[in-house]
Amino acid sequence: MSAVILDGKALAKSREQQLQAAVRNLQDSGGLQPVLATILVGDDPSSATYVQMKINACGRVGMGSRCINLPATTTTEELLTTIDQLNQDSDVCGILLQHPVPEHIDERLCFDAIAIDKDVDGVTTQGFGLMAMGEQAFGSATPAGIMTLLKHYDIQLSGKHAVVLGRSAILGKPMAAMLLNANATVTICHSRTENLAELVAQADIVVGAVGKPELIKAAWIKDGAVVVDAGYHAGGVGDIEKTGLEKRVAALTPVPGGVGPMTINALISQTLQSAEQKGILKASLAG
Ligand code: NAP
Numbered sequence: 001m002s003a004v005i006l007d008g009k010a011l012a013k014s015r016e017q018q019l020q021a022a023v024r025n026l027q028d029s030g031g032l033q034p035v036l037a038t039i040l041v042g043d044d045p046s047s048a049t050y051v052q053m054k055i056n057a058c059g060r061v062g063m064g065s066r067c068i069n070l071p072a073t074t075t076t077e078e079l080l081t082t083i084d085q086l087n088q089d090s091d092v093c094g095i096l097l098q099h100p101v102p103e104h105i106d107e108r109l110c111f112d113a114i115a116i117d118k119d120v121d122g123v124t125t126q127g128f129g130l131m132a133m134g135e136q137a138f139g140s141a142t143p144a145g146i147m148t149l150l151k152h153y154d155i156q157l158s159g160k161h162a163v164v165l166g167r168s169a170i171l172g173k174p175m176a177a178m179l180l181n182a183n184a185t186v187t188i189c190h191s192r193t194e195n196l197a198e199l200v201a202q203a204d205i206v207v208g209a210v211g212k213p214e215l216i217k218a219a220w221i222k223d224g225a226v227v228v229d230a231g232y233h234a235g236g237v238g239d240i241e242k243t244g245l246e247k248r249v250a251a252l253t254p255v256p257g258g259v260g261p262m263t264i265n266a267l268i269s270q271t272l273q274s275a276e277q278k279g280i281l282k283a284s285l286a287g
């Protein structure tokens with residue numbers, strides 16, 4: 001067996017062409033130019049790179065961006081004020097608050113201050129709740145991107161056993177909810193899970209989101225599984241060890257070039273959806 005490579009880079013590139021055309025159509029029909037506001041707090045170089053990649057993607061598809069860089073000394077109250085201003089700004093369709101913020105800031109409070117209609121990164125408690133209930137909401141960008149990738153490659157989820165390693169609010173938990181909504185049988189593992197290897201060995205679909213290089217061992221993964229690695233570490237290493245996997249699993253995401261590009265694509269797709277929804281709202285108010 002030779003694994004299908006779930007090529008997020010190629011898929012994101014082709015979806016960007018569709019997004020570019022959709023942005024042009026929206027503007028030609030008198031709609032808004034979608035604008036994503038990004039908030040970066042502090043000077044962490046990786047976070048700055050991730051934000052820049054998102055801004056670049058907006059530019060490639062013709063969307064605008066508003067970049068707000070705040071010093072590491074910013075207080076929770078100051079950040080809340082910035083978010084509130086962006087919530088009120090009718091030119092802004094989506095707000096991205098780059099995770100993580102400095103430790104002294106109440107990140108959850110700030111995420112939850114983002115207006116639900118501008119929560120294009122899918123980080124609010126309300127958005128998570130709606131998504132988990134199968135209602136209309138923007139999904140958390142990384143798991144939403146993974147779901148798009150799996151759908152594109154026609155990966156069967158219904159009735160399959162998915163094992164998600166990691167339970168963070170932005171990745172593991174929403175990933176598990178999305179897989180459950182797609183009728184997978186879901187096991188969530190975390191740092192207190194016992195018998196990690198035995199649980200992973202039962203998985204038809206493995207999602208690695210633990211933030212530790214190659215913590216999930218290739219030998220744990222059964223033949224024919226679908227392997228999704230959300231991790232990225234120095235040297236192009238993910239959260240899942242890949243040794244020998246390509247010859248015996250059904251499909252796997254490369255690192256880099258798998259999940260990362262799809263995260264950005266989900267974010268800008270959802271910003272466009274927000275702009276489209278606002279255009280409709282504007283039209284109905286005018287009418
Ligand atoms: P996080 O907030 O640090 O969460 C890590 C999760 O892994 C936690 O739930 C933790 O369990 C669990 N974990 C840690 N050690 C474990 C162990 N030994 N056994 C089992 N579970 C363990 O990380 P995150 O933000 O969700 O990110 C996860 C990974 O995805 C990272 O590699 C990150 O770089 C990557 N990521 C990629 C993208 C992208 O666009 N490609 C976006 C976001 C994140 P506890 O809850 O018990 O502590």
